[in-house]
Amino acid sequence: MAEQITILVSTMTGTAELVAEEIADALAAKGEEAEILMMDDLDTDILSISSAYIICTSTYGQGDIPDNGQAFVDNLSIAAPDLSGIKYGVFALGDLTYNQTFCNAGNLFDAAFTKYGAVRVGEIMRHDASSGELPEDQAGEWAEEWLERLKAA
Ligand SMILES: Cc1cc2nc3c(=O)[nH]c(=O)nc-3n(C[C@H](O)[C@H](O)[C@H](O)COP(=O)(O)O)c2cc1C
Numbered sequence: 001m002a003e004q005i006t007i008l009v010s011t012m013t014g015t016a017e018l019v020a021e022e023i024a025d026a027l028a029a030k031g032e033e034a035e036i037l038m039m040d041d042l043d044t045d046i047l048s049i050s051s052a053y054i055i056c057t058s059t060y061g062q063g064d065i066p067d068n069g070q071a072f073v074d075n076l077s078i079a080a081p082d083l084s085g086i087k088y089g090v091f092a093l094g095d096l097t098y099n100q101t102f103c104n105a106g107n108l109f110d111a112a113f114t115k116y117g118a119v120r121v122g123e124i125m126r127h128d129a130s131s132g133e134l135p136e137d138q139a140g141e142w143a144e145e146w147l148e149r150l151k152a153a
Contacts, residue, residue: 005034010057010069022139039069058093063101084117095129
């Protein structure tokens with residue numbers, strides 16, 4: 001059965017958006033349509049349009065959520081929505097050079113979604129920019145595995 005999947009993107013310099021596009025392509029190749037939305041000015045009501053979400057986020061500052069995603073998380077704790085009908089995955093981009101805060105924005109989104117009852121499918125994907133591998137090259141395979149888990153969940 002086709003899932004309704006929405007990909008939410010939080011990024012500073014655009015890499016997470018490239019990852020989201022690769023994920024959407026990989027899901028489309030499996031017959032699943034995914035909509036990509038940047039988190040800028042996004043209302044938390046958006047969490048009622050799908051039953052499955054993927055969060056693509058990088059980490060900035062000292063383990064912080066990129067500027068375009070911070071308000072979304074802040075608004076989540078104000079709206080405190082019931083997310084118990086939602087399944088989600090997290091593709092976090094970071095750099096192990098920042099070893100104390102590696103991919104921390106992914107952890108922050110994960111904690112926020114879990115807090116309101118959403119259920120994560122699979123482990124958080126943590127991409128290390130210092131590995132020399134491009135995150136967009138890993139995104140397709142990750143998305144395929146995630147989709148399998150989503151269908152089995
Ligand atoms: C100023 C700066 C601060 C960063 N801080 C962190 C951090 O605390 N933890 C981490 O894992 N990565 C950190 N990164 C790495 C980015 O998250 C990583 O390069 C990511 O791929 C950028 O993706 P984006 O283009 O979608 O923003 C930092 C990068 C910069 C330039």
